[in-house]
Amino acid sequence: MPRDTASIAPRRQSRAAASPESRPPALTSTPAWPPERRLLAWLHRMAGAPAIRLQLWDGSVTGPDQAPYTVTIADRGALYQLLRSPNIAFGDLYASGRITVSGALDAFLIQLYPALAKGAASRPGWLARLWRDPDRQGASEQDARLNIHHHYDLGNDFYRLWLDSAAMQYTCAYYEETDYSLEQAQLSKLEHVCRKLCLKPGQTVIEAGCGWGGLARYMARHYGVRVKAFNISPEQIRWARERAQEEGLADRVEYIEDDYRNIGRNIGHSTSMSTRAMTRCDAFVSVGMLEHVGPANYASLGQAINRVLKPEGIGLIHTIGRNRAAPVNGWIEKRIFPGCHVPGPVELMQLFEESDLSVLDMENLRLHYARTLRHWRERFLSHRQQVSAEYDETFVRAWDLYLAGSVAGFTTGTMQLFQVVFAPAASNRIPQNRRHMYRHSALASGANAVEAKP
């Protein structure tokens, strides 16, 4: 799958917008010509006529006078980039400061998104094709490593600035109570997932895409299970192993730097210690990895699950989703999560249906993710200067746009968050009902258990 490989080069500076658009604003544009003002008005209409003002470098304006937000386009080149490829250009231009937005960025995007959806539905065909975001159906093993490296190896110190200190979770938290802190909500999420998996002491769990390993350690510590956790991010794996060592869990949690496609591949005849020791597991869990898998690889993931999950085992997949299948925003896919694909419910069910897995339970936690993202963004912005010094201002603006855009996506329903519990089709060892998930507060069990080590 062709990608802008420049954007994933492991440089610490300007990675989020390492493109020509990151040049400083051209302040020398001559006043807008009348056709450019008309193009601006047309752009506003094609964007679904949001209650937002668009302003050009010379002060020309389109959009309602009373609009609470004004988007300023700093130069002529920026306008033409926006016209050609609005999603990618908006992100790059915002990151480089050639587009600015008056007012709160997340509130602005919450205003914008429903209009964009309306606009997209009524655009002429040629324009829909021109502005279409690329649809990534799944990366090869090699590309997957580059994709994951691009985002997750930005530096553990960076993520520690704004993720929760309790379990370093970079996925949707579970706000069982709306006043939970990020730490409380992330522990509740871990507990909620464990309850859905009906874990029992002595069981074995395989986790695909384990991030910094917080769920694996939580399961081992609180549920007495043994975990093999897979991930292809070297930075995350390194950190996860150190933490397991420090917490005395290294004998129960093994972090394996390998692709989900290789899970269970070598049962019985491998020379690698990790895979040789692999037996079938009681539970299979994957939290926040499916977005990087892509529908073209769902069958491979299903095969991995069927290779390792016991006939009476249980599994859970937690993933960002959508109400209707559509490609991810082009800028997000290009700059933030290369290769990423967010499934609609039909695509998601194809994973289970084609792998002969029975769907037992599906929960949509969309508004929990909106809240999680607001928490992350608050913390991120509170460390703005530090991040800017370490990376640069373009990086900060790009990440702020990504976080604010995600707040808006989950708030307006552009994005969903699905947790799906499943079992092999022939299993009757399935939970009788879901009461066990709610018998006690999900926090009570875990609140003081995982030590906060920021």
Place this chain on the structure above:
Amino acid sequence: MPRDTASIAPRRQSRAAASPESRPPALTSTPAWPPERRLLAWLHRMAGAPAIRLQLWDGSVTGPDQAPYTVTIADRGALYQLLRSPNIAFGDLYASGRITVSGALDAFLIQLYPALAKGAASRPGWLARLWRDPDRQGASEQDARLNIHHHYDLGNDFYRLWLDSAAMQYTCAYYEETDYSLEQAQLSKLEHVCRKLCLKPGQTVIEAGCGWGGLARYMARHYGVRVKAFNISPEQIRWARERAQEEGLADRVEYIEDDYRNIGRNIGHSTSMSTRAMTRCDAFVSVGMLEHVGPANYASLGQAINRVLKPEGIGLIHTIGRNRAAPVNGWIEKRIFPGCHVPGPVELMQLFEESDLSVLDMENLRLHYARTLRHWRERFLSHRQQVSAEYDETFVRAWDLYLAGSVAGFTTGTMQLFQVVFAPAASNRIPQNRRHMYRHSALASGANAVEAKP
């Protein structure tokens, strides 16, 4: 859609097998010829070689000696019918007594079904085509009336013999505790559905496919809502109205004899009292109707929902499903539920995805339906003589096969039961989590509330 219209004629006698196969067994068949014995062995292999013996009219046998069940084929004609169209022939021949099964029918079918699935996967293509069940994608409004009439208008007295006396529910119950009676479990189901809908006093509910109206009355009585409940079975509507009158609920529950496709069609300009008074509803619910809708009509159902559900409303669809899309067993579709289609999860999600509804929650209650069906079958068999006198023995055997087959289907995972909660895509008035469904026993609220009037 062409159907055997003879089988849906509203005659009280022999409706389940009004076909040539219902002739008495031909006791005059000459001994089986060697090629017929080989065909029998081949049939056993093509059925996935189950641990079941097949025996011909002259005592010839195939299958393992120690098999716990023996299927006896009473005459030559029966063997050839089985070879030509095993699903339909097995049902018809069992109903007419030309096939008999030693041992418990449900246990026999539980043994048989996994083998059949294995056999189907390895059959040669020509045979798979020959034996394929017809795939019903959805009936017209007119056919739907005939289909529904065929099954649900068999007579209210008949269903009262074996459905629960508390709410006359002909859908999967909810056994919050495994020792619940059928009555307790059906009330728990009604309560579980109401909780999922987050009903509040004064709200309005539209129900599509209301059966004998038990859910509508439960909602009105226990949640103080007003309900408009649609159904195209005249027998069920008549009974539902009488009960609402008797229970003093007629001012809050209106039963409307109309197709789901017409729900909300005439808002504002109808001359019918029912539809003129229709305003948008807070909740839309449909329990056990989708099986009769068919994927070709899911868009129509989605349109009906979008016409009537408030932008901040909530909905629930409860339906039989499967893990993988496939046609319904040909005999069930021909004799028991004409026109019926049971969706896989992908088909089911298409309903929501294509109607821009957001899936909030999905629960699989498969084993609850297996238990419900065991309860129904026990009661049915305890009234065997009465049913035989009213209808005939062929009818009794056909219904016993249908009920036992359903027990087996839900026990072995051939069939699933999905409850899906959904909301319009833009709504943020969605439940924060699912704890409200589990705060108290679902029975506590309803147990003594709906009077038992058998």
